[in-house]
Amino acid sequence: MNGNRETNRLEAEGIEPMLERTPTVLLLDTSGSMAEATQATDGTSKPKIAQLNEGLETFHREVSEKEHAKKRVDVAVVTFGDEPFVTQEFTSIEDWTPSTLSEGGRTPMGGAIELAIELVDDRKEFYRENGIQYNRPLLWLLTDGEPTDMQPDDSAWNTVQGLLEDGTRNNRFEFFAMGVGGAQMDTLNELVAEPTGRPAFRIKEGMFLEYFQFLSNSLETASDPASGDSFTMGKEQQLEQLFQVE
């Protein structure tokens, strides 16, 4: 007993922590255009898909090194190339081994967004059923093109916009869209800016690695209980280095 009369001490040992989770979905474009080479910031020319895979490894490593994040972040991966696909179901970042992604197919972005939102809803239900506290889910989309499974104002487009708007308005998740390389930023902004209240960001050429470092820093903040509910995307200097103002 920890209230011994002779040496009365209050001990914390053995009180196992129950930590809240921060669910994160990476929506990654793995369409055929990701085979094209671009110059990375280290000066080398590599296919975008190779830079994406390196970025995933960096993301995994950096989050795993952040004390509070590594114990709290749950990650899922949805790719969209041949078809929208759950490459990784939700798992803790500590149990995740990024798989090597390959490119191919078109850009079924709409289907991927719907799939990601469904994943998030199911995950929250899992948390609730198991008495697990959680933070607002974060969805990060990265594309080098534009959606090929929907067009502005068709029914699929309207459905996706409706989901994004509903999710944002009702605080069901936070959604971030990033374009890289040949991304059609006008189309991307038309899709996400109004429903999410946030524009799409263009990542500067070749900055895949830096994007995933930025992602890991953002998750460190998001999963830190001391930072409260006000999620910010990072310091202004970091944003200016990474994103190109349109």
Next chain:
Amino acid sequence: MADRRGDQDGEVSRVVGCSVPGPSHEEDDVRCQDAWYGDTCQDSRFVIAVGDGLGSATLSHEGSQLATEEAVSELKQCLEREESIDQQAMNRSMKRAFGVCKQTLTDRAAELEQPPEALNTTLLAAVAGPTGAAAAAVGDGGVVYHHEGTHNLLIPRERTEYANQTTPILSDHWEDSFRFGYRDDIEAVALFTDGLDPFVWDTDSGTSPRETFFDRVFSYIRSTRDWDAATEELCQFLNDELFREYSGDDKTIALGVLPRETAPTRVHDGGRRTVELFDRIRSWL
């Protein structure tokens, strides 16, 4: 009225607590935004308040300190007007006290030429005595009572979908978040901020007090004989490596213990960190 036979046989209420900065705030050189305050009345009743300043509020360390001191002052005045701790009366008094705290913060912000939100904070308060115990809260954290070997919530845990969401006292919706609880018999009570959340809630539902944690805390408070060391022990407990490793947030716990029999109390120190009121401790064991 208790027999006043002097220090050797008396037993009085005890109020003790500690707030410590979390490692995340230490790294960023941010002041501890948690605060607590407590005081007693002459008939062994006591008042405790705990607050957690919002991370986004620039002066929330001052907000939590001001709110807890104001809450204790208001509630103590209320107790001095009332003979007993009555459920309905205390519900009204708590709400009134919280309203006064809200206004105090707003006035202070105006003095500092800052928006009121700069001092935003959660607030939890409890009063207890031989005739009952009552608690109220706006925001996260919790209040747990001890009675006949068991622990339970005196007020329900704040219900928000997300762990990092809370409704602070300067929110327009603070009254929606206002929770009140009452019991006519307790032996001790603990108030704490959400920096301790990973350790204080049960692992099944996350809505009940964790037995391991509160067994230790209440057992310690009931058996300690060195009250000079009690504050230090609580602070060391909150700064334990286990707690620091898994929670980077500021942490506060404040405890009040009722005597077995009513007895007059003597205020030794009305200071902010520790209010220890006792002539002699009778063994609880």
